[in-house]
Amino acid sequence: MSSDEQTQPFIGHLLELRNRLLRCIVAVITVFLGLVYFANHIYEFIARPLIERLPAGATMIATDVASPFFTPLKLTLIVSLFITVPYLLYQIWAFVAPGLYKHERKMVMPLILSSSILFYAGVAFAYFVVFPLIFGFFTAISLDGVAFATDIASYLDFVLALFLAFGIAFEVPVAIMLLCWTGATTPRALQQKRPYIIVGAFVVGMLLTPPDIISQTLLAVPICLLFEVGVFCARFYCKTASDHSQ
Numbered sequence: 001m002s003s004d005e006q007t008q009p010f011i012g013h014l015l016e017l018r019n020r021l022l023r024c025i026v027a028v029i030t031v032f033l034g035l036v037y038f039a040n041h042i043y044e045f046i047a048r049p050l051i052e053r054l055p056a057g058a059t060m061i062a063t064d065v066a067s068p069f070f071t072p073l074k075l076t077l078i079v080s081l082f083i084t085v086p087y088l089l090y091q092i093w094a095f096v097a098p099g100l101y102k103h104e105r106k107m108v109m110p111l112i113l114s115s116s117i118l119f120y121a122g123v124a125f126a127y128f129v130v131f132p133l134i135f136g137f138f139t140a141i142s143l144d145g146v147a148f149a150t151d152i153a154s155y156l157d158f159v160l161a162l163f164l165a166f167g168i169a170f171e172v173p174v175a176i177m178l179l180c181w182t183g184a185t186t187p188r189a190l191q192q193k194r195p196y197i198i199v200g201a202f203v204v205g206m207l208l209t210p211p212d213i214i215s216q217t218l219l220a221v222p223i224c225l226l227f228e229v230g231v232f233c234a235r236f237y238c239k240t241a242s243d244h245s246q
Helices: 003-051 067-083 085-099 102-140 152-169 172-181 187-192 194-208 213-245
Strands: none
Touching: 003 067, 003 085, 003 102, 003 152, 067 085, 067 152, 085 102, 102 152, 102 172, 102 213, 152 213, 172 187, 172 213, 187 194, 187 213, 194 213
């Protein structure tokens, strides 16, 4: 095979990658343009768990002149990225699909769907369950002579970090199924390590939440339950993979 014949498939892959990246960018921009009019409302919605628990007379502040304008826009762009996650994952799958076996292509789509749902579930859990507890804890702590005033940009960075942390934490079942599917471990081996998983879940809860047992438990318990779900579902994935390899 000549060097020109070897180069042509490589260039074709690069062109396809470029096209799919452009589609992802266009999708994010399209959603952003549809939401940008509501940027302030979106930020108010995200800030509500803190605003409702601020001490009497306290408000959020902006320490930078441009923060009231750029912070809601930044949030709207990230929300647009979150919304388009399933489409972005599909574009990634469509790019690598030609190199997968038929049974692997059948497995990837359910994984994409389940990972998207679990990520959104983690974000929703953080907003509706964790945020009220965290901000209730923080706002209850007061120091003499210190006014409670949170910068809007700092607040956004804080909640985005928690959104990402809980979204990733809720991907435990998908991660377990992938590990078992690739042969890195087995459901039985994971079941034997259950005590360590439970301890690890509470350690993660301790690191991601305020220092109170209620918040730690609210994160650790879902991780433990999702671990059990992942181990249960991994049995079917391992079975399917072994059947096709025979």
